[in-house]
Structure formats: C-alpha cells, structure tokens
Amino acid sequence: MKQKKIVxxxxxxxxxxxxxxxxxxxxGSGNNYMLRIVRLCAIxxxxxxxxxxxxxxxxxxxxxxxxxxxxxxxxxxxLTIPVAKKQMIFMIAPLIPPLDTLTLPFGVTLLIxxxxxxxxxFLVGLPCLRLRGDYLAIATLGFSExxxxxxxxxxxxxxxxxxxxxxxxxATLWWCYGVAAVLLLLMGLLVSSSYGRALKAVREDEIAAxxxxxxxxxxxxxxxxxxxxxxxxxGGLLAAYNGTIGPDMFRVTQTYNVLMIVVMGGMGSITGSVxxxxxxxxxxxxxxxxxGPMDLGFFQTSGIAGLRMVVFSGLLLxxxxxxxxxxxxxxxxxxxxxxGRLKRPVGPGGRVTKP
Amino acid sequence: MRQKVLEISHATMQFGxxxxxxxxxxxxxxxxxxxxxxxxxAGKTTAFNMVTGVYRxxxxxxxxxxxxxxxxxxxxxxxxxIARTFQNIRLFRALSVMDNVLIxxxxxxxxxxxxxxxxxxxxxxxxxxxxxxxxxxLKYMGLWEVRGEKAASLPYGMQRKLEMARxxxxxxxxxxxxxxxxGMNPAESDELTALIGDIRKTFKLTILLIEHHMDLxxxxxxxxxxxxxxxxxxxxxxxxxxxxxxxxxAYLGVQEDDA
Numbered sequence: 013m014k015q016k017k018i019v020x021x022x023x024x025x026x027x028x029x030x031x032x033x034x035x036x037x038x039x040g041s042g043n044n045y046m047l048r049i050v051r052l053c054a055i056x057x058x059x060x061x062x063x064x065x066x067x068x069x070x071x072x073x074x075x076x077x078x079x080x081x082x083x084x085x086x087x088x089x090x091l092t093i094p095v096a097k098k099q100m101i102f103m104i105a106p107l108i109p110p111l112d113t114l115t116l117p118f119g120v121t122l123l124i125x126x127x128x129x130x131x132x133x134f135l136v137g138l139p140c141l142r143l144r145g146d147y148l149a150i151a152t153l154g155f156s157e158x159x160x161x162x163x164x165x166x167x168x169x170x171x172x173x174x175x176x177x178x179x180x181x182x183a184t185l186w187w188c189y190g191v192a193a194v195l196l197l198l199m200g201l202l203v204s205s206s207y208g209r210a211l212k213a214v215r216e217d218e219i220a221a222x223x224x225x226x227x228x229x230x231x232x233x234x235x236x237x238x239x240x241x242x243x244x245x246x247g248g249l250l251a252a253y254n255g256t257i258g259p260d261m262f263r264v265t266q267t268y269n270v271l272m273i274v275v276m277g278g279m280g281s282i283t284g285s286v287x288x289x290x291x292x293x294x295x296x297x298x299x300x301x302x303x304g305p306m307d308l309g310f311f312q313t314s315g316i317a318g319l320r321m322v323v324f325s326g327l328l329l330x331x332x333x334x335x336x337x338x339x340x341x342x343x344x345x346x347x348x349x350x351x352g353r354l355k356r357p358v359g360p361g362g363r364v365t366k367p
Numbered sequence: 368m369r370q371k372v373l374e375i376s377h378a379t380m381q382f383g384x385x386x387x388x389x390x391x392x393x394x395x396x397x398x399x400x401x402x403x404x405x406x407x408x409a410g411k412t413t414a415f416n417m418v419t420g421v422y423r424x425x426x427x428x429x430x431x432x433x434x435x436x437x438x439x440x441x442x443x444x445x446x447x448x449i450a451r452t453f454q455n456i457r458l459f460r461a462l463s464v465m466d467n468v469l470i471x472x473x474x475x476x477x478x479x480x481x482x483x484x485x486x487x488x489x490x491x492x493x494x495x496x497x498x499x500x501x502x503x504x505l506k507y508m509g510l511w512e513v514r515g516e517k518a519a520s521l522p523y524g525m526q527r528k529l530e531m532a533r534x535x536x537x538x539x540x541x542x543x544x545x546x547x548x549x550g551m552n553p554a555e556s557d558e559l560t561a562l563i564g565d566i567r568k569t570f571k572l573t574i575l576l577i578e579h580h581m582d583l584x585x586x587x588x589x590x591x592x593x594x595x596x597x598x599x600x601x602x603x604x605x606x607x608x609x610x611x612x613x614x615x616x617a618y619l620g621v622q623e624d625d626a
Binding site for chain 2: 198201202205206207209210212213216217219220221222223224225226227228234342
C-alpha cells in the first residue's frame with residue numbers, strides 16, 4: 013500500500029517534470045503560434061474548472077460563465093492598460109476617474125477581477141439559486157446577456173462596442189500555467205474536503221442533503237461564488253492573452269465552448285477537465301487544416317471556411333454518444349488504476365480478463 | 368418524570384382543498400418508540416414532512432424539547448436533532464458508503480471552507496474525528512466491509528441500513544423512520560425489529576416510525592397513533608389498538624348488512 017503510494021507520487025512528479033520540460037521547450041523554440049495554443053490550453057483549464065465546480069460538482073446548471081469572464085476581463089484590462097494609451101482608446105467618452113490614472117500589477121488585477129465577479133455572483137445568486145434545473149440555466153443565461161449589453165452601453169467605463177485594445181500581454185506561459193496550477197490544487201483540495209462532499213451531496217439529492225443538515229442555499233452560494241471567482245480570473249488571463257477585448261467576445265457561445273470542455277472531460281472530474289481542455293484547444297487548431305485547400309485526389313477544394321467546426325461537432329457527437337459521461341465521468345485520473353490495468357492477468361487465449 | 372421530546376399541537380396541513388392532516392395533536396416521551404400507522408394516504412408521511420420541515424403546517428405548532436420548530440428549514444431542524452430516513456430510499460447513490468455517512472457529519476463541522484480547503488490543523492483534527500465516528504457507525508451497522516462501494520451498488524437491505532446509519536451520524540435526539548421494513552421479508556423484518564430496539568438503547572434515542580408491517584409495529588412500539596383520512600382516530604398501547612373497533616374498521620372497512 014505504502015509502496016504503491018510512493019510509486020504513484022514518483023510517476024506524478026515525473027509527469028509534472030515532463031510537462032514543465034515540454035513548456036520550457038515550447039518557450040525556447042520561439043514558435044509563437046505553438047506558444048499561443050499552449051497558453052490558451054491553460055486558460056481553458058481555468059475556465060473549465062470554474063464551470064465544473066458549479067455544473068459538475070454541485071449539479072447546478074448555470075450558464076452565466078461568459079458574464080463572469082467579461083467582468084474579469086474588463087477589470088484586468090482597465091487596470092493594466094497604461095495611462096497614456098487609455099486616453100487614446102477612449103475617444104468618444106473619457107474614462108471615468110479614478111480608473112483613468114490607475115494601473116495595478118497584473119496579479120492584483122486578476123484577483124480583483126475574480127473578487128468583483130464573485131460579489132456579482134452573490135447578488136445574482138440571491139434570487140437565482142432558489143431556482144432549479146432549467147430555470148436556473150435560463151436565469152444565469154439572461155444575467156450573462158445583461159452584462160454584455162451593459163458593457164456595450166457603458167461607454168465611459170468600457171469604451172462600449174469599440175472594445176479595449178493595447179492590453180499588455182502579461183499572460184505569459186508561466187502566468188497561465190502558474191494560475192492554472194494553483195487553482196487546480198486549491199480546487200482539488202476543496203472538493204476532497206468535507207465541503208466538497210457536501211456539494212456532491214447537493215448534486216446527488218437535494219432533499220436528502222437538506223435532511224442531513226446541509227444548508228442548500230449556503231452551499232450552492234459557496235459553489236456559485238467560487239465558480240464566478242475562477243471565471244473572473246480566467247477572463248482576466250484571456251484579456252491579457254488576447255490584447256484586445258470587446259463585448260462580442262462574451263456572447264453565449266463563449267459559455268458553450270467552456271461547457272463543451274467540461275462535458276467532454278466529464279462533469280465532476282478535475283483531471284477530466286484538464287485532459288479535455290488540452291484536447292479541445294489543440295484539436296480545434298489542428299483541425300484548421302480542414303478549412304484550407306485540400307486535394308484528396310478524387311476531390312479538390314479551394315478551402316471551405318468552417319469545415320473544421322463541422323468535423324469537430326461530429327467528433328463531439330461521438331464523445332456524447334459513446335462516452336455519455338465524458339472521458340472521465342466523475343472519476344479522477346489515478347496511477348493505481350492505470351497500473352492495475354497494466355498488471356491485469358492475461359486470461360486463456362491471450363484475452364485480458366475483466367476485473 | 369419523563370420529558371416530551373416531540374410535541375405536535377393542533378397541526379393541520381392543507382394542500383388547496385385537500386386536508387392531508389387535520390388537527391393532529393400528539394407527543395413522544397424520551398426514549399419512547401412510537402408508531403404512526405394508518406391506511407395508505409392517511410397523512411402519515413405528510414405528518415413526517417411537517418415535523419422535518421419539508422412542509423410548513425397550515426396551522427398548529429411543532430415543538431422539539433419545548434422549542435418551537437414550526438416553519439424552520441429541514442437543515443435547521445436536523446441540526447437541532449431530528450434525523451429521518453425516507454420511504455423511497457434517498458441515498459447519495461454515486462458516492463461511496465463511507466462518503467454517505469461522512470456527509471451526514473458535515474453539519475457538525477466547525478471549520479470554515481478556507482480552513483478545510485487549506486487543510487489547517489483544526490480541520491484535519493475534525494476530519495479525523497469524523498472518520499472515527501463514521502467507522503464506529505458503519506461497524507455497528509455491519510457496513511464496514513462495504514465502505515468503499517458505491518451506495519447504489521448495495522443490496523436493498525443494506526441500503527436501508529445505510530440510510531439509518533446516515534441518519535444516526537447527524538447525532539439526533541429523535542429518529543424518524545419512514546417505513547423502514549418496506550419490501551423486507553419476515554426474517555429481515557425480525558432482524559430490523561431487533562436493530563431498532565438496540566439503536567434506542569445504544570444511542571439513547573427517541574424513535575417515531577411509520578410502518579405497515581403490523582408484527583413489527585406491535586412488537587416494538589410503546590404507543591401507537593392511528594391516522595385515517597388525515598384525522599387521528601385512535602391512540603394507545605399496542606394491545607389497546609389491536610382491539611379498537613374504529614381502527615379495525617379503518618383498516619378492514621365497515622361490514623355492510625346483507626340486503
């Protein structure tokens with residue numbers, strides 16, 4: 013038992029070391045295209061974590077993610093764009109003080125963005141968390157749209173439909189993976205604690221959870237606010253990654269993109285989210301080949317824009333059809349499971365016997 | 368002098384035009400086992416739901432150890448010491464047996480969520496106590512061997528036991544059992560009778576149960592209340608209830624004269 017633990021720990025360290033070496037190699041290669049994709053993977057991990065906490069672990073169908081991301085993104089943008097640039101960007105109406113002369117360190121702005129998103133989640137949660145299932149989804153979806161419309165119209169705060177540009181590119185490889193790693197660790201610790209068990213109980217059966225003395229409202233609110241916090245941080249990273257943001261970035265499609273990762277990885281599996289974030293991010297780029305001109309011998313095209321999304325949707329359908337619970341279900345990745353599979357005795361006829 | 372643990376005073380539950388429970392008044396003394404019986408649809412589970420806070424009585428009051436708990440939320444009432452099981456088993460199906468019991472200990476946790484997340488020393492201490500308590504309970508219930516299994520994968524009888532273990536884990540003073548013997552054969556039902564008696568002794572508990580298995584009810588109960596169409600039609604010791612004409616009529620129907 014103890015030996016197994018040491019082996020697992022060793023393998024985990026090895027995997028992390030390989031990952032770090034991979035990141036170093038990507039950074040050293042000077043391949044900017046690859047570097048961008050690899051960074052986006054980490055941002056998507058953060059966003060997927062946020063959505064998994066509320067939808068996967070707590071079982072609340074919330075679709076407000078894009079709204080919380082927008083809050084984080086605009087907070088980070090407004091607090092990091094250099095003062096001189098701000099005057100150039102806000103041409104129609106000047107930026108309101110004190111934001112017009114204020115800049116803060118990147119890490120602090122991420123934190124503030126997350127906190128504002130969480131505070132907003134509290135206000136939204138007060139009425140919405142009393143709703144169940146589809147109703148909660150519709151209410152949070154509406155909230156997300158309200159945020160977008162507000163951003164479009166708050167000219168002197170957000171520069172409206174023109175959006176914000178010249179956001180310093182603070183989201184380096186190490187910032188992205190650093191934030192993702194810290195949030196992964198904290199979230200893993202939270203869901204394996206007594207509070208995590210309580211959230212899962214709410215997901216499994218609200219009536220039974222309440223009869224066991226778990227305050228539904230308190231625990232739903234906790235998950236909702238933490239999820240919004242993480243989404244805010246993720247939105248901040250995204251803003252710094254993109255360099256420009258606008259209200260159109262935070263349409264409902266953005267929420268669905270994240271939802272896709274969570275569903276693919278498995279609702280209620282952290283490692284599933286990580287795996288799916290890599291697969292989806294890299295997959296979407298890799299399939300870009302399909303959009304370009306193709307010559308299959310019997311069939312030639314000069315490039316069909318959007319073909320990759322058709323193929324991608326098909327792949328997603330396959331996942332949903334054959335892995336109904338995503339790649340991982342509610343399980344987590346574990347070495348002992350993999351080692352157990354490798355060591356499984358080979359039965360007669362060379363067939364692997366079922367456990 | 369015995370003390371009343373639970374007191375229901377003129378409680379009425381109305382759903383639109385339907386009066387599910389009408390002016391129910393009853394009490395349970397410390398460490399008593401009281402049964403609530405009656406034909407299907409008599410309002411027994413509705414009475415349970417009023418006591419546990421699932422429904423707020425249309426009128427009337429409910430007291431736990433002289434404290435008014437009328438209209439409190441279910442989780443608040445559980446915290447004050449009433450635990451229940453469900454007629455149609457409601458376990459956390461995808462979670463392990465151990466987790467099911469640990470979840471029921473969550474309400475006694477004093478650590479805040481950041482403390483729990485960061486595994487501060489006090490939380491680790493609390494978590495260890497939780498696990499010890501859960502281990503004791505699972506061993507007592509004969510579920511220790513299956514602690515790692517998913518709750519949904521347990522055989523029916525064990526699921527019922529797990530529900531009771533989970534209810535006991537909240538450290539109640541009053542345990543409500545909603546048809547604990549439903550779907551059990553006579554041998555299992557006998558075993559359950561012994562278990563309920565033992566639970567009362569071991570945990571010094573007061574127990575209110577709804578049950579249709581009359582053998583079990585008559586064996587185990589100190590007193591019985593009989594509901595019919597939402598009205599309390601009789602109360603008394605098992606012997607008194609067995610010979611009560613009104614009760615017999617409610618269960619078997621009124622014999623009509625031959626025309």
